[in-house]
Amino acid sequence: MSQIVKVNYYDAFHCIGSKCPFTCCQEWAISVDEDTLEKWKGVTLETIGIKDEKRATSTLCDCVEKEESEYVIALKKDKTCPFLNKDKLCSVVLGVGEDYLSKTCTTYPRHVHKVGDQEEYSLDFGCPAVIDLIYLEEKGVYFISEGAKAHQPSVLEEVRKMILECIQDETYTLTESILMAYCCLLELIEEEGLSIEVVEAYESKEYLEALVTEMRTMKVEAIDSFWERNEQFLDRIQLYQKDETYTKDIEAYSVLAERLEEYYSDTWLLEKNEAFEMQYQGFEKLLRNYLAAEIWANVLRDHMTLDHMVMVYQWVILEYCAIKQLTFLKWVSEEQRMVDYNMVRDAIMMIARMIAYDQDEIEKCLAYSFEEPILDWGTLALIVGSGKI
Template sequence: MVDRKRIVLQPEYMKNFHCIGPACEDSCCIGWRIDLDKQTYLKYKKINNLELKPIFEKAVNRKHNQKSDESYGKIKMESDGRCPFLDEKMLCKIHRNLGEEYLSDTCALYPRYLRKVDGKFERSATMSCPEIARLGLLNPDGIAFEHIEEDVDARIKLHSNFDTEGHLYINKPQRYFWDIRIFSLSLLQNRNYNLGERLIILGIVYEKIEALYLEERLNDLPLMLETMNSIIESGSFKEEIEKVPTNTQIQMRLAKEMTDKKVLQGVTSQRYLDCLKETLIGIRYIEGEQLENVLAKYDENYKEYLSPYLDDLTLELIQSFSKVVLHNNQYIQGIIKLLKDNGYDSLAYMTILVKN
C-alpha cells in the first residue's frame, strides 16, 4: 500500500502544540455545545461499556433539525456546562475507555482547523485554547509560517474550501485574495507601528477595497495596495493617526453595552466571568457610579497596573473571550447590529474605538 502524503501550510508554533490535559487553565470540555458527526453518533448508540452506556443513553441526542452528517447529533451538557464524559481529573472518559478513534470530529480535531485554498491545505488553530494562545501570542519573534509534509489521516474534516478562481468571484474582491492576504499579513507583522495603528491602517485599506468594488474598478486593486504599502514603509501614516482623538468615553460605553448583552445571554465560562468581574470592579464600573469617575479610574489603572502586566492579562482575556464570543455566531451578529444601531460602524468611529 502506497503511503499518502500532503503538504500543509501552518504557523510554526503548531508543531510544538499538544494538549496539556489536566494542567490546562480552562477545559475545552466545559462551556459550549459539542456536535456529533453521524458516524460517531451511530457508534455511541452501540456502546456496551458498563461505565459509559448510561451516559450515552442520557446525554447523546439526535439533532432532528439538522440534516448534515457533520452536525448529526449532540452531547447534552450538564447544568454547570461540563461535558458528562469529563472525569474528576478533567480527562475524557471516552478517550480513557475506548481510545481516540471514538472521539467525535469536534473533540478529536479541536483546536485545529483545516482549510483548502486554491487546492492547497492550510491549518490554523483557535485562540480559545489556552495552550495555543500561549504559543501564538507570547512568541517574541511573532508568528511565522512553514510548509510541512504529513501522512494523510483517514479522518479529514475541511472547515472550508475556497477557490479564488471560481466563477462566483469573477467580479469580486475575492479574486484578489492573495494580494489582499499578503498585504494584510505584512502590515500586521510590521512592528514599526503599534497594534492599534496597524488595525486603523488595515481599516483604511479595506474601505478603499470596498470603494473600488462599488465603483467597478477592481483592476486597480493591486496598484492601490502597492501605493499603500509604500506609504506605510515611509512612515507617513504616523502623523495622520496621531491626529485621531482618543475617546475613552465612547470605548467604555460600547464595551459595557457589549458586555451587558453577552451576560444577558448567559455565560458558562468561569474564566471569562472572572476577567469581566475583575475589570468592572477595578475601574468601579458599578451601578450608580458616575461615568466621569469610571473613566478617571480606568486611566489610572491602565497606567499603573495594565501596562506593566499586559502580556499575562491579554493572554487570559483573549483566550476566554475567544471561547465565549468567537464560537457564538449569534453574539457576533448581535455586536455588528449594536455597532450599526449606535452609528459606530463608520471608519471614523472604528478608528476611535481601536486607538490606544
C-alpha cells in the same frame, strides 16, 4: 493535492489534559458525528468506568441529544461533559481509547479552512494552551508552506497580506497598525478595479507614513473610547447570553460593566484606565501575535468578497477590544494586583469561546450594535481609542 499552509506553532500544540485551567469539556455544545454514534451504540457507561445504578445498561448514545440539525453531548447540570472524570480526564479515552472520540473532540482546537488551492491550518484561541504558544513566539507569527506546488496568490490574499504587514509592523503602535489597516480596507472598497498592483500601492512605506501622520492629528477623548468599548463588550455578552455560551466569570464581569457608571466617576476611571494601559502595554507582543493569527485564520475563506473580509476584520478588532475591556474589569475587581499574563490569557480565552466567525452571525451581530455592517473609520477609531495598545 492541495498546498498546505500552517501557522508556525501549529505542530507544537498538544493537549495538556488535566493540567488545563479551563477545560474545553465544559459549557460548549460538543457535536457527535454519525460514525461516532454508531461506535457508541455498543459501549456502556460501565465500560468506561461510569457507575450509575439508575442507568446500569445505558450506552454512550444515551448521553447524546438532538440539537437542531445535529447531535450533541448532553451536558450535566454543572455544564460539564458527562464523560469528564474527577481528574479532568476523558473517561471515553481511558475506557475504550481515542478511536471512540467524536471528530470534534479529536480535532479541537485545530481548524482547517480552504482558500483557493490551499488548505490553511490554524488553532483556536478558546484553548489556553494555544495562547501559551503565541505568548512564547518572540519572532512573531508566520506561516509555513508544505509541498512544492507553486501558488499564485489571489487579489484577496494580497489584501490579507497587506493587513498582516500593518498589524505586525512594530514601527507603529498597535492602535496605529489596527487603524491604518482599516483605513486601507475602506479605501480598497472604493477602488473600481481591484488588482494586486492596486493593493501593493497601499503597502508602500510612503503611503503608510502619510496615512499615519494624518491619523496622529485625530484624537478621541479617552473617556469616550472607554464607554464605547464598555458598551460593545456588553453587546457581545447580551448576544451570547441567550445561548449560555459564556462562563460564570464572564457573567460576573458583565454585571460590573453594567454598574461601572454607578460605582465610579469618570475622573476615577480615567486615572485607573491610564494606569491599566501602562501595564497592559507589556503584552503588546502577545496581542500582535494573537491579532495576526486570528486575522490570517478568519478574514479570508473561499467565496468571500472584499466586503466580507472587511466585516470579519471589524469583528476581529471588536473581539480584541472586548478582550481589553474584560482584562480591565478583571484588574479593577482584583485591587492592588498587577496585570499579569494569566489575567490576559484568561480574557483572550473567554472572549474567544464566545465569538463565532459564521458570516451570517457576524452580520447579525454588527446589525445589532450598529446601523451599517461596515463601520466608518471614525466609529472603529472611537472604539479602539488613542492609546498605544
